[in-house]
Amino acid sequence: MTPTSTKICCSEQVSLRVDKYATVSYKTCRYSVPDHLVGEFVTAKIMSNQVEFYYQNLNVATHPRNYGRFQWVVKIDHYLTTFKRKPGALAGSLALASSGYLKQLYERYFTGANREFIELLSYCQKHGISEGKIQQAVARLKASHVKEITVEQLLALLGNKQVHFEPLPPSQITRLAKSQLVQLSALIQ
Numbered sequence: 001m002t003p004t005s006t007k008i009c010c011s012e013q014v015s016l017r018v019d020k021y022a023t024v025s026y027k028t029c030r031y032s033v034p035d036h037l038v039g040e041f042v043t044a045k046i047m048s049n050q051v052e053f054y055y056q057n058l059n060v061a062t063h064p065r066n067y068g069r070f071q072w073v074v075k076i077d078h079y080l081t082t083f084k085r086k087p088g089a090l091a092g093s094l095a096l097a098s099s100g101y102l103k104q105l106y107e108r109y110f111t112g113a114n115r116e117f118i119e120l121l122s123y124c125q126k127h128g129i130s131e132g133k134i135q136q137a138v139a140r141l142k143a144s145h146v147k148e149i150t151v152e153q154l155l156a157l158l159g160n161k162q163v164h165f166e167p168l169p170p171s172q173i174t175r176l177a178k179s180q181l182v183q184l185s186a187l188i189q
Contacts, residue, residue: 012046022078024053032074032095033061035082074098077125080118087114101131105138109149116151129158 016024018037023030026044033042033053037060045052046065053061063073076095083090090096091114096103102121110117124134137157141149 009047014044014046015041016044017041022082023072023074026051028069029066029071029073031061031063031066032072032078034078035080072098076102076121080122080125083114083118084122087118090114090118101135105134110151113151120151120154123155124158127158133158 014026016026018024018033018040019030020038021030022035022038023032024042024044026046031044031051031053033055037055040055042060043054045054048065050065051063052059061075061078063075066073072094074095076093076099079093079095083093090106091111096106106117110120120134123129134154137154138149140157141153146153
């Protein structure tokens with residue numbers, strides 16, 4: 001019999017209502033949850049280093065715990081449904097302002113192209129693409145000296161999966177090439 005590890009976690013659990021800003025207030029700080037939960041009750045599991053939010057026993061958000069006063073801890077992913085309906089709200093939103101690199105990316109390449117930028121964010125959320133992967137894709141585009149970085153270019157890079165093929169031995173390559181030449185010759189005649 002193998003021993004099983006037991007993890008003991010000290011936490012406080014409270015039920016809180018999601019306000020109209022898609023945030024939950026706990027001890028003067030506000031934490032975002034997905035915007036479709038506005039008006040619903042979520043269960044907050046508060047630990048010393050993080051806060052987890054559950055809706056119908058599913059984890060819907062996890063944030064680092066903030067001990068400041070009157071702080072907002074938000075993730076831009078939580079507001080994508082709202083931004084799809086109201087793309088003009090993106091530019092001045094707290095969610096974009098607090099997103100670090102994504103704010104810089106928006107301001108540098110996508111100002112005024114809110115719908116396209118929201119499409120990029122939605123794609124990344126759906127496929128679990130991290131901010132780091134977006135940065136790598138932008139760096140690749142910059143290195144290729146493109147005149148303008150577009151969502152289509154980023155989606156093309158982010159959507160490509162790195163596939164590694166085992167190289168064929170030279171004798172097999174030669175054999176396959178000769179076979180193809182014979183087939184092509186038969187077509188021409």
